[in-house]
Amino acid sequence: MAEDNLPDALLVREAIRLENLPLEVHMAADGQAALAFIARAEADQDAPCPQVLLLDLNLPKVDGFEVLRQLRASHRFQSIPVLIVSSSDSPGDRSQAEEFGAGYFRKPPSYEEFLKLGVVLKEMLQDKGIL
Amino acid sequence: MRTFRDIPIKQKLVIMNMAATTAALLLAGLGIVLTDSLLFRRYLQRDLSSLAKIIADNSTAALTFNDPRAAAETLGALRARTHVLSACIYRPNGSILARYAPRGSACPAVDRRDEIRFSREGVVVSQGILLTGQRVGTLMLFYDLGEIAERIKLYGSTVFGVLTASSLLALLLSSRLRTVIENPISQLVRASTLVSETGDYGTRAEKLSGDEMGVLVDRFNAMLAGIQSRDDDLKRERERFRFMAESMPQKIFTATPTGDVDYLNRQWVEFAGPGLERIEDWGWAQFVHPEDLEENLRLWRHSIETGEPFHFEHRFRRADGKYRWHLSRAHAMRDAGGKISMWIGSSTDIHEQKEKEEALRRANDDLQQFAYAASHDLQEPIRNVAVYSEIVSRRYHDLLDAEGQQFLGFLKEGGRRLATLVNDLLAYTRAGMAEIVEAPVDSSVVFEHTLASLAEAIRESQATVTCGPLPRVYVGEAHLQQVFQNLIGNALKYRNEKAPCIHVSAVGRGADWCFAVEDNGIGIDPKYKEKIFGVFKRLHHDRNYSGTGIGLAICQRVVERYGGRIWVESQPAKGSTFFFTVPRHAQPGDPAQVESSVG
Numbered sequence: 001m002a003e004d005n006l007p008d009a010l011l012v013r014e015a016i017r018l019e020n021l022p023l024e025v026h027m028a029a030d031g032q033a034a035l036a037f038i039a040r041a042e043a044d045q046d047a048p049c050p051q052v053l054l055l056d057l058n059l060p061k062v063d064g065f066e067v068l069r070q071l072r073a074s075h076r077f078q079s080i081p082v083l084i085v086s087s088s089d090s091p092g093d094r095s096q097a098e099e100f101g102a103g104y105f106r107k108p109p110s111y112e113e114f115l116k117l118g119v120v121l122k123e124m125l126q127d128k129g130i131l
Numbered sequence: 132m133r134t135f136r137d138i139p140i141k142q143k144l145v146i147m148n149m150a151a152t153t154a155a156l157l158l159a160g161l162g163i164v165l166t167d168s169l170l171f172r173r174y175l176q177r178d179l180s181s182l183a184k185i186i187a188d189n190s191t192a193a194l195t196f197n198d199p200r201a202a203a204e205t206l207g208a209l210r211a212r213t214h215v216l217s218a219c220i221y222r223p224n225g226s227i228l229a230r231y232a233p234r235g236s237a238c239p240a241v242d243r244r245d246e247i248r249f250s251r252e253g254v255v256v257s258q259g260i261l262l263t264g265q266r267v268g269t270l271m272l273f274y275d276l277g278e279i280a281e282r283i284k285l286y287g288s289t290v291f292g293v294l295t296a297s298s299l300l301a302l303l304l305s306s307r308l309r310t311v312i313e314n315p316i317s318q319l320v321r322a323s324t325l326v327s328e329t330g331d332y333g334t335r336a337e338k339l340s341g342d343e344m345g346v347l348v349d350r351f352n353a354m355l356a357g358i359q360s361r362d363d364d365l366k367r368e369r370e371r372f373r374f375m376a377e378s379m380p381q382k383i384f385t386a387t388p389t390g391d392v393d394y395l396n397r398q399w400v401e402f403a404g405p406g407l408e409r410i411e412d413w414g415w416a417q418f419v420h421p422e423d424l425e426e427n428l429r430l431w432r433h434s435i436e437t438g439e440p441f442h443f444e445h446r447f448r449r450a451d452g453k454y455r456w457h458l459s460r461a462h463a464m465r466d467a468g469g470k471i472s473m474w475i476g477s478s479t480d481i482h483e484q485k486e487k488e489e490a491l492r493r494a495n496d497d498l499q500q501f502a503y504a505a506s507h508d509l510q511e512p513i514r515n516v517a518v519y520s521e522i523v524s525r526r527y528h529d530l531l532d533a534e535g536q537q538f539l540g541f542l543k544e545g546g547r548r549l550a551t552l553v554n555d556l557l558a559y560t561r562a563g564m565a566e567i568v569e570a571p572v573d574s575s576v577v578f579e580h581t582l583a584s585l586a587e588a589i590r591e592s593q594a595t596v597t598c599g600p601l602p603r604v605y606v607g608e609a610h611l612q613q614v615f616q617n618l619i620g621n622a623l624k625y626r627n628e629k630a631p632c633i634h635v636s637a638v639g640r641g642a643d644w645c646f647a648v649e650d651n652g653i654g655i656d657p658k659y660k661e662k663i664f665g666v667f668k669r670l671h672h673d674r675n676y677s678g679t680g681i682g683l684a685i686c687q688r689v690v691e692r693y694g695g696r697i698w699v700e701s702q703p704a705k706g707s708t709f710f711f712t713v714p715r716h717a718q719p720g721d722p723a724q725v726e727s728s729v730g
Contacts, residue, residue, distance in 0.1 A: 005511055005515070007515040007518070007519060008511070008514075008515075011518065058511075087507065087510040087511055087514065088507065089554075089557070090561070091609050107510075107511075107514060108514075109510075109513065109514045109517040109518065109546070109547065109550030109551075109554075110517065110518065110521065110547070111518045111521040111522055111525070114518055
């Protein structure tokens with residue numbers, strides 16, 4: 001998960017926990033850290049290798065779409081599922097996400113709504129045959 | 132060879148006079164000669180008959196006494212008549228008693244009937260010689276017709292003489308008199324030549340007579356006066372136009388129907404500097420900014436071809452080489468037959484205005500970007516407040532006393548409202564961002580999408596939402612849905628005790644589609660008709676009607692962004708109908724305002 005906002009990160013973790021998804025969550029607090037994580041996994045077979053990326057768009061240092069672009073350009077992760085988790089509801093962001101083959105979840109201002117992220121993620125992983 | 136038709140009038144007049152005089156005199160001469168020769172024949176007949184009777188009477192004795200000498204003497208009296216060719220006195224038995232033949236002519240054969248016979252050789256008279264009523268002989272007289280020929284000759288030469296003399300006289304007279312006709316014509320010719328050569332309609336032909344020529348000269352002069360007056364009017368109008376054009380602050384030009392610029396006022400000279408003649412015809416094109424030129428020429432040619440008004444904003448180069456924005460317009464002037472006679476146009480310097488507009492647009496864009504970014508960035512902290520106050524309320528509810536719970540309630544409610552407000556603000560700023568719509572959007576599909584997203588509210592209120600045939604429009608799908616969603620959402624929200632009944636329809640009106648969203652809700656007091664479209668304007672603070680008061684402002688922003696307008700007609704307690712218009716055709720996109728995304 002690439003997310004700079006801790007309250008949101010905690011909510012995402014809670015949504016995953018509540019759906020009992022068998023996922024180990026690695027946190028990257030900005031775009032650069034996310035890219036470094038990916039680069040490490042590319043170079044080192046023993047490094048943790050992400051199966052799915054939960055990506056905020058408004059990240060410090062390197063923005064979310066740039067992270068996504070570089071991910072899609074990599075060898076090992078070019079086709080892993082990506083779910084964008086963002087505050088933005090701009091049609092432009094949605095259509096750009098679609099172009100990269102990424103899912104889109106808009107962060108809602110309500111606890112219950114936010115927890116639906118778990119369901120969305122679960123469906124996505126089932127679709128991709130990961131679960 | 133010049134025909135009679137082409138020779139000058141003065142020659143024509145002489146020839147006509149001469150021909151008429153000669154013909155008249157010839158006819159008169161011929162008549163006189165013919166009459167005279169006829170009269171002379173009759174006279175000769177009578178004369179010869181009397182002569183023959185006298186000779187016959189005088190010959191009775193000579194014949195009775197058979198006296199040839201006496202008879203010859205009697206005949207000798209004919210000597211005085213030189214035209215007598217011969218005369219003979221015949222005895223009853225046909226033998227000749229006496230004969231008179233001064234030139235040896237033969238005697239005509241005897242004829243016993245008394246008669247006078249004309250022949251080609253001459254006149255033969257036979258006259259019986261009687262004694263007491265008894266015919267005792269015959270006198271035959273042979274007279275030549277030389278006298279007639281002499282007379283004809285005499286008359287002929289007289290006629291010829293008179294003819295020659297009168298022809299000369301006619302020639303002389305007509306030469307003098309022809310000026311009476313010729314001078315007025317020459318006057319007219321001179322005057323008309325002068326007018327056509329100098330264009331001076333003040334010229335007049337001199338009236339020399341009171342006849343038809345005089346009338347013609349009068350009419351010609353009156354015609355010239357008419358033309359002069361119209362010419363003066365025209366000159367005055369032209370001067371007036373020129374004065375007006377010169378005193379206007381705008382740059383004025385006129386062009387021929389084919390688009391050649393043929394007049395430019397002083398303002399052009401002052402703007403473009405010397406060498407203005409280079410602007411005439413199509414020379415102005417080199418003063419137009421290269422970026423504007425192609426479109427400028429296209430529009431101008433289009434106007435020339437169709438006669439439609441020309442309207443264009445473009446940059447013209449000033450004498451100092453700087454380009455300034457101008458708004459140019461031109462209209463075709465048509466004659467009574469509807470044919471274009473000229474183009475009149477003006478160019479107004481709108482440079483300052485354009486710069487201000489540009490600055491304003493930039494400021495608006497900046498503000499827009501700021502509002503968008505700010506409301507976007509506000510979302511995160513507000514969401515944190517809203518969500519975590521909820522979590523605290525769920526998990527730590529029991530740790531708080533009643534007052535703490537109430538305060539937490541305020542926090543939750545405040546967070547929720549703030550989140551909604553920021554969300555609506557975002558929608559509002561986004562409504563002002565243009566979307567270039569290349570393909571028309573089916574508004575009935577957008578209507579269906581709107582119903583789907585409002586499904587829950589529709590179900591709750593047991594509303595009936597219907598639509599008539601809806602057109603395809605050049606409005607961004609998201610924008611149109613924002614409008615539908617807000618208008619239908621409001622109709623669902625502001626309902627009375629009846630189940631809401633909402634109908635969406637559209638009709639073509641000129642260049643626009645006019646949409647109507649009609650409901651049977653609580654209606655709007657007419658005095659709030661304008662106010663409701665303001666940002667954060669809410670008429671109801673009642674909890675029954677929740678909202679941020681930004682929905683209609685969003686609708687207005689979207690509709691106006693596409694060049695349309697929005698208004699409401701309503702009867703309180705009976706229902707409202709919101710109308711909005713959007714253009715039927717695609718609007719030219721403004722690339723500076725394409726939506727930008729903020730991550």
